Amino acid sequence: MRAKKRYGQHFLQPEWAEKLVDAIEPRSGDRFLEIGPGPGALTLRLAPLVAELTAVELDPEMVALLRPQVPPSVTLIEADFLDADVRPLLDAGPLRVAGNLPYNVSSPIIFKLLDVHRTTGRILDATLMLQREVAERIEAVPDTRDYGVLSILVQLHADVKRLLSLPPGAFRPAPRVHSSVLRLTFRPPAVPPADEAVFEAMVRAVFTQRRKTLSNALRPFAASRGRSAAGALEAAGIDPARRAETLQLHEMARLADVFVNG
Secondary structure, rough: OOOOHHHHEEEEHHHHHHHHHHHHHHOOEEEEEEOOOOOOOOOOHHHHHHHHEEEEEEEHHHHHHHHHHOOEEEEEEEEEOOOOOOHHHHHOEEEEEEEEEEEHHHHHHHHHHHHHHHHHHOOEEEEEEEEEHHHHHHHOOOOOOOOHHHHHHHHHHHHEEEEEEEHHHEEEEEOOOEEEEEEEEEOOOOOOOOOOHHHHHHHHHHHHOOOOOOHHHHHHHHHOOOOOOOOOHHHHHHOOOOOOOHHHHHHHHHHHHHHHOO
């Protein structure tokens, strides 16, 4: 069993896999979706503790290695999670999610989970192993360097809690970075925007120029919606000299709603 660089594989060591299972707090009636089980360090520990586990793995060699070891309650799917349709799994009931995510695609995976939550409301939580810097971006609060698109879009839909911090030595081969485990507990939007697609497009637009004042950073997006940035900021009661990274969630939602409601 060798880690493949093209899949971003780093295998969790047994003692840390035990700690991760404890942090997940599985219950006997839970249904789980695991993203990227690899050789099964988490899968084989989690499966006996829950009702059902579906694991999605891209690497066919890992699937072949793991398949003979799993109990009947485990379903292995050989697929790229980003391409897999997981909605049929939700027809049978709510799911919890766990995964040691490949660091090069962790943000797209999180955005996919957010999309599934938005459209189905049936993902309860996700306990995810992430590069520490990505975890810090998710946890970030306004007026900090790490606060941005990922922070806002996750925190709109989930409560975030850090469960573990791991050194490079927790994996084989050891990555060059530290890792963190976060739990995202999904819920209805903290401040429901009038149109979430507009909200997301605006957030992404203003953070492409995060060092500019809002009056400048917002201008291209406002023009695309037939509005002036100055007029939109005035309608939302937001100082145009502020920067995007200073806005609270409710201020972002209020500003986005101006472009929806006029």
